[in-house]
Amino acid sequence: MERIGFTAVMGVLALSSGLALAIAAGSEPLGITAGVLGGVGLTLLLWLARMWASTEIGPARDAVPAASPSPSEPRVEDVLGAVDDPLLLVEGRQVVRANAAAIAALGEHVVDDDIRLAIRHPAATELLTRDGHAGGSVELIGLGDADRVWTLSVLPLGPTTRLVRLSDHSATRATERMRVDFVANASHELRTPLASLIGFIETLEDANGPDDATIRIRFLAIMAGEARRMQRLVDDLISLSRIEADKHRAPADAVPLGALARETADTLRGSRSDAARITLAIEDGLPPVSGDRAQLSQLLHNLIGNALKYGDAAKPVRVSVARDAGGMVRLAVADEGDGIPPRHLPRLTERFYRVDPGRSRAAGGTGLGLAIVKHIVERHRGRLDIASTQGVGTTVTVLLPALVEARNAAAAE
Amino acid sequence: MATTGHTVKAFDSDLGQIRGLVSEMGGRAEAAIAASIEALARLDLDTAARIVEEDRKIDELEAEVERQVIRLIALRAPMADDLRDAVAALKISGVIERIGDYAKNIAKRVPLLAELRNSEPMAILPAMARSVSDMVRGALDAYAARDAKAAVLVQESDRHVDDFYNSLFRTLLTYMMENPTSITQSAHLLFIAKNLERIGDHATNIAEMVYFAATGDQLVDRPRGPDPYAAMAERT
Structure with a gap:
């Protein structure tokens, strides 16, 4: 049939x-x-x-190879599917079977494709197309994503049949990199507030003595400010490394982005006086996005906070959530103000990159806000776009996949 | 090819073989870009020399793709989507060969850059290279999956690479004015940035071919932003 x-x-x-x-x-x-x-x-x-x-x-x-000879023996697909690591059964150079993990990692097209289309990496190609079809294993860096590390092992099963297994070591590598990064940039950034704290403490000790109450109060206020900034910095660093550690595990909870935006705006209005400028435009009947509620809330806080900080204090901050093409939900946060000179745009999401270091520090920024936003968007398999016109204002657009689409895609696989 | 298998099975395997070769070339070119920037960041002369050496393999693969596509067209007279597939493979392999050359060119400049280790431009280049690598990966993934939608996304992200290039251009100009002794090296960095920018353009070309092979339509050119050179001419 x-x-x-x-x-x-x-x-x-x-x-x-x-x-x-x-x-x-x-x-x-x-x-x-x-x-x-x-x-x-x-x-x-x-x-x-x-x-x-x-x-x-x-x-x-x-x-091609053996589908279920007897009812008592498990089928090849079921055996492959029961393993969490991506597995490919290769006949000559053609992939004949792939388990669910392999399809998730390499794409739906891999079955019946040439192995070089499925795994595009020179080291893998050398191992897989080598004559004699020997076994062996090799480490692959940058397969699927620049930061991912896989070990590919090849097990010969017959004259031309081989089983290819991928195991993921990205998490170990990410932890290692995080430690290096922390030492590299956190120590540098923490030194500035620490130096000023120590400076104020020394001044209080030496010069003015215990009697000068006004100076003491003023200094203590500055010191408290610096200490809080350090605390925020440490908090931001911790959340950044948490997001990075989870980067390769896409979140799948249903999060109503419109409601979350409204909630965030309300919280901000309660905590800061300039937040009355926020205007919301939320489309009706929006599908929920597939995401992590706490992280999306942090994303909204950072974006709206930035717009309030750097936009013109007399102009509104417009937050909109709407449906976008291709099963995405579009969040846009727009301010009106000085805007950002174009040469800074590509570097805004770097850690500790500041357009105007003085202004950012004065506003209490840690230099990590947009880096966090970028990592949250990446983890959500979304897209981030920052557009700015000098003298007009800045619009940050985030596209996040709607949950319905994600489910359909899973069903199609 | 499972859903559209041909009666003559050899045709499927011929086309699969060609697509496999193109993908292998792509993998090598991607690795060359990543390695060349790493060699630059660490001033690793051995890696740089190895990239120059390995570019030959990309050239050989291109010749092989060309040979096989011509053979396929001559023997099997492919039509419609098969013809588009064959033509796309031919054109994409040419583009990947160029990408490999640009990576080689970056690697060749590494030995000339010993003193610029900690300058600001050197901090931007890896980020730009990452953006470019993402485009190349996106284009090649779209090729492997015959995914026209993914190809459109690649075309859109070319703007980010252009932004990087313009940003670097300005930074380097400033740097040269402040450090006249390092003008030679800064000029090399400028060429490296230009090479990366060209790789981005070529990734867009691959995406266009993927779109064409998958749909039969030409992907319309993305709307160009304001001409960066005009803006620069005003200021400099």
């Missing part, structure tokens, strides 16, 4: 390719007729060929 269905599909394809050909050749009626006729002819031929093939040679495509 399946074969007839297959031939029908092929027939439709042949017909449509005939049509396409006719249209390409020039859209005269004669050409189209010829194309359609050609398509019909091709369909017949195809059908005959399939009939012949099925009688003379027997099943061709379906015969």
